[in-house]
Amino acid sequence: MQQVQNGDKVRVHYHGKLRSGETFDSSEGREPLEFTVGSGQVIRGFDEGVKGMQAGEKRTVEIPVADAYGEKSQEMLIEFPKNQFPADMNPEQGMQLMMNNGQGQQFPVTIAEVREESVLLDANHPLAGQELIFDLELVEIVPTSRIIMP
Numbered sequence: 001m002q003q004v005q006n007g008d009k010v011r012v013h014y015h016g017k018l019r020s021g022e023t024f025d026s027s028e029g030r031e032p033l034e035f036t037v038g039s040g041q042v043i044r045g046f047d048e049g050v051k052g053m054q055a056g057e058k059r060t061v062e063i064p065v066a067d068a069y070g071e072k073s074q075e076m077l078i079e080f081p082k083n084q085f086p087a088d089m090n091p092e093q094g095m096q097l098m099m100n101n102g103q104g105q106q107f108p109v110t111i112a113e114v115r116e117e118s119v120l121l122d123a124n125h126p127l128a129g130q131e132l133i134f135d136l137e138l139v140e141i142v143p144t145s146r147i148i149m150p
Helices: 044-050
Strands: 009-018 023-026 033-036 058-063 077-081 096-100 106-114 118-122 132-142
Touching: 009 044, 044 058, 044 132
Parallel strands: none
Antiparallel strands: 009 023, 009 033, 009 132, 058 132, 077 118, 096 106, 106 118
């Protein structure tokens, strides 16, 4: 039976949990996740976790911080003046917002702390600094079409 290797397109059902057992994402009730192994479409630990699997196989992989979303970075903390928020907005810790980087790209931030004159925004990925556990089920290795030339 064929085993997953770099370059294979695969379809995978998954259940992602934190060390605490809290679920942060799952494909349950949805189509399986489809991606090409080794292409950078998913985090490195997930990519590595499916390698060697066969269709129908299930496995649990523990992904260290470095192979998930990395450590939290102090450079991703942004102090933002309160007077630049819309007048009708009341910033609260834990609130999620979208920011613009000046080149038209938007990115999510979370309010980490509300101060007297400013708000501390955290632009780290919400799962940065976390070890992740995935229960994986390889649904299929998607066959590639072969073109036969005369």
